[in-house]
Amino acid sequence: MSGMRPILDMNAFREGDSSSAAVSRRLRNVGAASVLFYREPIEMVGATGATMIARDGTRYLDFYNNVPSVGHTHPKVVEAVQRQIATLNTNTRYLVDIVDRYLDALKSQLPAHLGNVIMTCSGSEANDLALRVARAATGGTGVVVSQAAYHGNTALTTDVSPSALKAMPLPDWVVAVAPPGPAQYGQDVADGFAQAVGGAIATLKDRGHAPAALLMDSIFSSDGVFADPPGGLAKAADVMRAAGGLVIADEVQPGFGRTGSHFWGFARHGLQPDIVTMGKPMGNGFPMAAMAAQPDHLAAFCSDVGYFNTFGGNPVAAAAGLAVLEVIHQEGLMENAHEVGAALIAGLRDIGHQSAQVGDVRGAGLFIGLDLIEQDSGTADPAFTVRVIDAMRDEGVMIGAAGREGATLKIRPPLCLTRDEADRFLAAFQRALDRLAAPKN
Known part of the structure; x- marks a missing residue:
């Protein structure tokens, strides 16, 4: 599978990245099969709607998990x-x-x-x-x-x-x-x-x-x-x-x-x-x-x-x-996915017009893929993708990667996502790019 980035390796924790007691406990219990998100994993204690709550009180917009489709703890x-x-x-x-x-x-x-x-x-x-x-x-x-x-x-x-x-x-x-x-x-x-x-x-x-x-x-x-x-x-x-x-x-x-x-x-x-x-x-x-x-x-x-x-x-x-x-x-969630998803795609494309490292934006409803690319070559940039994912975490947004090279942001929030939450996501993404990416010429 040369050139393929395994799905479980995308933005995954690596042993040695963290010294927390909770991480050490998980590794002792699960061993080599352990799969944790982020190099510094998050301990979650609660969730509602499109929001997850960490042990330290941080509230994250959840654009990663498509399991609680109608909203966490509905x-x-x-x-x-x-x-x-x-x-x-x-x-x-x-x-x-x-x-x-x-x-x-x-x-x-x-x-x-x-x-x-x-x-x-x-x-x-x-x-x-x-x-x-x-x-x-x-x-x-x-x-x-x-x-x-x-x-x-x-x-x-x-x-x-x-x-x-x-x-x-x-x-x-x-x-x-x-x-x-x-x-x-x-x-x-x-x-x-x-x-x-x-x-x-x-x-x-x-x-x-x-x-x-x-x-x-x-x-x-x-x-x-x-x-x-x-x-x-x-x-x-x-x-x-x-x-x-x-x-x-x-x-x-x-x-x-x-x-x-x-x-x-x-x-x-x-x-x-x-x-x-x-x-x-x-x-x-x-x-x-x-x-x-x-x-x-x-x-x-x-x-x-x-x-x-x-x-x-x-x-x-x-x-x-x-x-x-x-x-x-x-609750009209399919219709909501259509309306809010269309606004997200339009907003992401607007941001992409100003960024040299945002490539194609694709999707339907509330399932969207956004390619992150190298500024000069236009080729997939998995390293930059990881940096963006980490920057989004700092902005209070959880998001993951997909694609053959792991250079596509996979955007799939709960179907109950509001326009206000979509706007918060777009603002967070813009701030993350402003910190990391170069503007288009």
């Missing part, structure tokens, strides 16, 4: 979880009304052909199951993903997550293609991306693998956020289906109204995926995820092995998920 979600866990929590071998009420509500947001929903605990499990279903339904084994994709941390999903691999190459049944954008494919992004998928399928066949699936996060978040053009993924989907494979829409990041114009990222592209996976924002912090599939595809898989998940679909998760759906609709 009272409706909190109340639903408290009520249900005080009543009943068990597995899906029993009939529990709230579980099927949630499944019916979730299915009402999905294409009608996706008639079966399997609940899991994490997006990793959902994507793992989706790949297994695709293989059972098609008889193929090969998978096409994007160059810096991240789809999970099981053995199977790690193999299809180039950004998770530090040293080992992709297995021969996985081929990665560049994400859809004009820098990669010129003016006809849709046709270029489709041709790349076709080339990947040919490579898989040369290696002895019939294609099973095209697995896409429809906003290509780990690749650096590539949202446009709307509809630009349909041709690639057609190419995969013509070769006998399925299309899996990984909605763990772009789903549940985040892109502003549509409830799902795939819908923004006019796609009718064969399988949809979802996770992070479903429970606003409660661990839950799901895979939605066509009944015949799921039946093909279950005829061989079947599937059961002890905690997936438990009543407390269903209560959290139902509350999240209700909040999104009752």
